[in-house]
Amino acid sequence: MASIHFNGVGIKALCACVPRDVVYNKDLGYLIPEEEIEKVISNIGIIERRIAPDDVTASDLCYKAALQLMAENDIDPESIDLLLFMSQTQDYRIPATSCVLQNRLGLPKTTMCFDISLGCSGYLYALSTAFAYASLPGINRVLLLDGETFSKIVNRRDKVDWPLYGDAGTATLVEKGDYGPSSFLLNTDGSGENTLKIHAGMRNSITPQSCVEREQEDGNIRNDLEVFMDGMDVFNFAISKVPRCVKQLLADAEKTVDDVDYLVFHQANRFMMDFFVKKLKINPERVPYCIGKYGNTSSSSVPLTISSELVGKLDGTKNVVLSAFGAGLSWGAALLQMHDCKVSPVIEY
């Protein structure tokens, strides 16, 4: 069981960056019957999303968020020992985007860099990795960049996925310091590999045919390089695993939902998050949402929600639970005792 505990490491600062271009779900008339659009928007809770232009990648959004974070918190690039880039929309297949970012950000050549690839649960896994390294002698500061541009891998005529996804990049600075205990509970069920998938890769070679759009289930259009999601199975997976995982995390720490100052969920869709809130019996005022403005930004959604909704609210000591789930299937939760975390508001690219 991956139940991990840390002491003396924490999040010093956090920042997020979204593309300037706004796409409105009310304009989805070409995809969803006009009379149903309002109901869809109210159910998924997504009014608008930010979509990156063709020449802007997840790493660009992260780069800008990182520059902002370093400027606002007076962080010397020389002090970064490890750079992690968490994304499934990397710049290239080779090399790792973290290496490219090391050079762009002017970090020293002594910086350790590597990429992490995981679905919507990715931030929790990457954050636990950042905490683990920051706990070691020889590493004091870790810069975790988590960004996704799912708009580049979702077909605009896929009515399950296109209304949901938005793009964002985030920067989180983890370091040694006077931080209290934190714990992570991380889980996997690979038997659900087909629930959320891009078919083409090494298992199924990419050929000219992979790029051909075809009509798939329920009239959705996509090619083999674009995301497929079985919405019903994701929902069934999430409602059976997510509340239980949060309850277990809190029980292990001998806490209850009443001890939690903020519970930040992966912003999958509003209907699902409302269900979790009800199931966990947590005061909804302690559950920040930014899905209405930014949609589901995959693994970036947890730090984006903090940057969007918790500016100035993490002063002093706060118990914060993070919870995320996604492709894999993979899910997890973290309980962080945050202390004077400097949250910068969301900036635009």
Next chain:
Amino acid sequence: MNLNQFIEHFADLFDETDHDLIKADTCFKDLEEWSSLLALSVIAMIDEEYDVEFKGDDIRGSNTVEALFNIVKSRVG
């Protein structure tokens, strides 16, 4: 577990459909209000009321309300 009560829970998920139209042998996918989002509500209702895990294939493979009920009934602990 009671079929009529299941039908009642099922019908409560619909806002615009006359509840009298929803019976044991109703082909729920033919109802005008049926949608993929309503399917999620069905999964949530079954989890909440019966504590049963319900998959996409369970809904895809069922035509009538009674067929859904029978799957839930077979899984109630």
